[in-house]
């Protein structure tokens with residue numbers, strides 16, 4: 001059983017079918033084909049307005065290119081200190097921003113609070129030797145599996161407006177956040193002030209389906225050139241775009257995300273019934289962060305269950321992991337089988353019971 005991440009599974013059948021259908025015949029290359037045009041129109045419909053869409057192959061490329069449009073080389077991009085852009089992209093955002101820096105702030109469950117961002121921005125000296133803040137980047141879902149509510153997004157959007165920052169959303173798990181909130185894509189983005197979005201579909205059924213969606217037109221101006229320089233203008237663009245046709249058709253993307261979130265809800269509710277197990281913070285999408293006894297951790301690993309240990313940096317101040325405990329991350333996906341979740345829970349309960357009896 002593998003709960004290591006949501007990219008450990010393949011692509012979903014409707015996505016693969018859409019690629020197969022797009023495969024026949026000859027069409028213009030580099031995204032100038034009918035399928036890419038259709039998918040761009042579909043993005044306009046989904047976001048209820050005209051948007052610019054750039055297809056890329058990885059979330060790292062989406063983030064780095066999006067931020068390179070929003071932040072000049074002398075600028076600062078504020079993010080959470082556990083953000084994927086700061087921790088997991090090998091410096092790609094800084095590389096593509098040509099020298100700009102990322103400033104990581106703390107926050108429970110890897111979420112930023114508007115008041116903390118505002119206080120940080122106000123604390124920055126305004127001198128020519130100080131890099132001026134130019135963008136805020138948040139991850140929706142956060143790296144801690146938490147979801148920003150619309151009020152929180154709106155407050156962050158307000159801070160960005162007040163301080164003249166562009167607002168970037170890393171939506172590697174966009175659909176999981178969307179169905180968790182039960183709102184529309186427009187409500188979760190530009191209506192709260194988001195200017196540019198990394199729209200991820202790979203984790204939720206895509207093969208390599210990522211897109212940069214731009215709401216603030218000036219941020220799109222040079223993105224085609226930037227994409228080309230990053231090797232991200234995809235030669236057989238129709239095959240990349242076609243993934244989104246399969247993804248969006250019949251609300252397949254929302255069904256996938258609902259399933260993943262339901263599996264995580266089952267997992268977190270079940271884990272809370274296991275003596276000695278608690279959650280580091282609430283699970284709001286498709287990731288669960290339980291604190292478990294080390295003996296249970298050893299037993300789960302010995303049973304062949306795969307998952308990662310996690311940093312304690314984003315725990316609430318009132319919570320701490322004792323010496324005999326460990327904080328772990330369990331991730332569910334569109335393909336997680338309910339029987340596997342139940343098997344994990346049974347194993348955890350019986351193991352804790354067995355250890356207590358010893």
Ligand SMILES: Cc1ncc(COP(=O)(O)O)c(C=O)c1O
Nearest residue numbers: 058059060061084139143170172
């Ligand atoms: C929050 C977040 N952003 C972006 C990404 C995308 O990264 P990749 O370049 O691996 O597609 C990930 C993948 O783990 C992620 O968790």
